[in-house]
Amino acid sequence: xxxxxxxxxxxxxxxxxxxxxxxxxxxxxxxxxxxxxxxxxxxxxxxxxxxxxxxxxxxxxxxxxxxxxxxxxxxxxxxxxxxxxxxxxxxxxxxxxxxxxxxxxxxxxxxxx
Amino acid sequence: xxxxxxxxxxxxxxxxxxxxxxxxxxxxxxxxxxxxxxxxxxxxxxxxxxxxxxxxxxxxxxxxxxxxxxxxxxxxxxxxxxxxxxxxxxxxxxxxxxxxxxxxxxxxxxx
Numbered sequence: 001x002x003x004x005x006x007x008x009x010x011x012x013x014x015x016x017x018x019x020x021x022x023x024x025x026x027x028x029x030x031x032x033x034x035x036x037x038x039x040x041x042x043x044x045x046x047x048x049x050x051x052x053x054x055x056x057x058x059x060x061x062x063x064x065x066x067x068x069x070x071x072x073x074x075x076x077x078x079x080x081x082x083x084x085x086x087x088x089x090x091x092x093x094x095x096x097x098x099x100x101x102x103x104x105x106x107x108x109x110x111x112x113x
Numbered sequence: 114x115x116x117x118x119x120x121x122x123x124x125x126x127x128x129x130x131x132x133x134x135x136x137x138x139x140x141x142x143x144x145x146x147x148x149x150x151x152x153x154x155x156x157x158x159x160x161x162x163x164x165x166x167x168x169x170x171x172x173x174x175x176x177x178x179x180x181x182x183x184x185x186x187x188x189x190x191x192x193x194x195x196x197x198x199x200x201x202x203x204x205x206x207x208x209x210x211x212x213x214x215x216x217x218x219x220x221x222x223x224x
Contacts, residue, residue, distance in 0.1 A: 008153060033212070042117075042203055042215030043156075088155065090213075099144055099163065100171065101205075101213055105155030 004104035006089050011110040018076040020107045022089030025070060029091040032065060034074045037086045037106065046087070047074070076109075084111045115139055119204050119216035126194040126223045134189040134219050136204030142214075144207045145187035146171075147179060149200040150218075156203065162187055194223045 006022040024032070030051050035043040049056045049063045049072070056063045062075040076083055086106040092099055117138045126132055138145065143164045148156040148171075158171030160179040168179050176198060178190045187206075191198060199222050207213040 004155075031211075035213075042217050043205075043213075044215070045212045048212070094163075099207070099209055100158060100161050100169075101146070101207070102158065102172075103148070103156035105153060 004089055004091055004102050006104040006107050008105060009108050009110070011112065012079050013112050014079060014081055016079055018074075018079045018083070018109055018111075020074045020076075020087050020089075020109065022072040022074075022104055023070055024072065024089070024091045024102075024104075026091055026093050026102070027067075027070065029093045031092045032063075032072050033088075033090040033092065033101070034061075034063065034072075035088040035090060035103075037088065039085075043088060079109075079111050081111045081113055084109055117204055117206055117214050117216040119202075119219050121219060122217065124219060124221050126191075126221065128195060128223060130194050131190065131192050132194065133191075134202055134204070134221075135186070136188065136216060137186045138204075138206040138214070139185065140206060140208075140214065141184065142206035142208045143184070144209070145181065146205045146207075146213065147177075147187070147189045148203045148205065149173065149198075150203060151200050159189065159202075194221075196223045199223045 033048045034046045060077045089104040092101040146161040147159040162181040202219045204216045205213040
C-alpha cells in the first residue's frame with residue numbers, strides 16, 4: 001500500500017537553512033504537500049508541488065521533487081524560531097471516483113536561538 | 114466562514130463506552146476524512162468519504178464506524194472504546210486532490 005516516510009527530528013540554529021526530507025511509494029501521486037502543525041493546532045498547508053514539476057520556490061521555501069527516486073524535500077531558508085513546528089509530508093492520489101491523502105509521521109523542527 | 118469544525122475538543126471515556134465525534138465543513142467540499150495522530154506515527158487515515166453517500170476504509174479502520182450524514186457532515190463513532198484508541202482525532206475536508214483543511218482536533222483519552 002501507500003507509505004510516506006520522513007525523519008522524526010531536526011534541530012538547526014536560527015538563521016541556518018533547514019532541509020526536511022521525505023520518501024513516498026505511490027508512483028501515481030498527483031500532488032505532494034508539505035503541511036505545518038503548530039502546538040495544539042490542526043495542520044495547515046505550507047506548500048505543494050504537482051508531480052510533473054521538479055522544483056517550486058515560494059519565498060523562503062523551496063520544494064524539490066525527484067520523481068524517479070520518489071523523494072521530496074522542503075528547504076526553509078533563514079530559519080526562524082517561529083518555524084519551530086512539526087512538518088508533514090503528504091501525497092494525494094486518486095481519480096474522479098475519489099481521492100485520499102496519506103501523511104508521513106511528521107518531522108519536528110527545533111530552532112535554537 | 115468557519116472551515117472545519119469538530120466537536121468535542123476533549124473527551125475522556127471509560128473502556129467499553131461509546132461515543133460519536135462530530136465534524137462539519139462549510140466549504141462545499143466533496144471529500145472528507147478522519148485521521149488519528151499518535152506520537153511518532155504521524156497521521157493515519159481511519160476512514161474517508163470521497164462524496165456524499167460513499168465511505169471507504171483507510172489504513173486503521175478497526176474499531177470505528179463512520180457516517181456521511183450529508184455533504185457537510187461526517188461523523189466518527191467508537192462503539193466500544195479501548196485504551197488503544199486514546200489519540201488525537203482530526204477531521205479534514207478537501208475538494209478532489211486539493212488542499213486538505215483540518216479541524217482543530219479532538220483529544221480522546223480512554224481509561
